[in-house]
Amino acid sequence: MPANPRNGRPYRELCARQRAFGLPCWICGHDIPYEITGPAAGTHRWAFTLDHLVPLSKGGDLLDPANARSAHRRCNSARGNRQSAKVEGTSRRW
Template sequence: MAGNPRNGRPYRALCAWLRSQRLPCWLCGHNIDYNLDARHPLSFTLDHEQPLSRGGALLDKTNARAAHRRCNSSKGNRTTPPRQPKRPTLRW
């Protein structure tokens, strides 16, 4: 009987590969603190650009992106990232 594929060695290797690159969150653009506990909302999580529920590949490196847990959750299974609120500028 097969278990959860996200607990397997290939998936953990993909997460380790992506984590080693220390990339910023692809959804919001801010840096990720890779030392945070996995339950923290701003911790690293692997996001799939093409969601698995829409045909994305679980172990495809070209589909894997670094994201904050909060950003990944807010994206859900949409193919486009949610719109981020515009920040006010200090220019008058």
């Protein structure tokens, strides 16, 4: 079974470089609480995640810094593999 490239040093270094920029979420534009780290970051919806401008499933390069973007975990998950950064809101009317 091949190793997961997201567990490798080059990917971790790319994440660290992107995190160091301290940029807001490229999808929603709000600040990312970069102080959320460790195990809590793996499930916290507003934690930093590395998103890819061109999704990996659409041919984007995992390790290309030009394809890397800072995003909230929630925004990244909601975007899925769409190439647009626009995240649709809820379809329910409250």
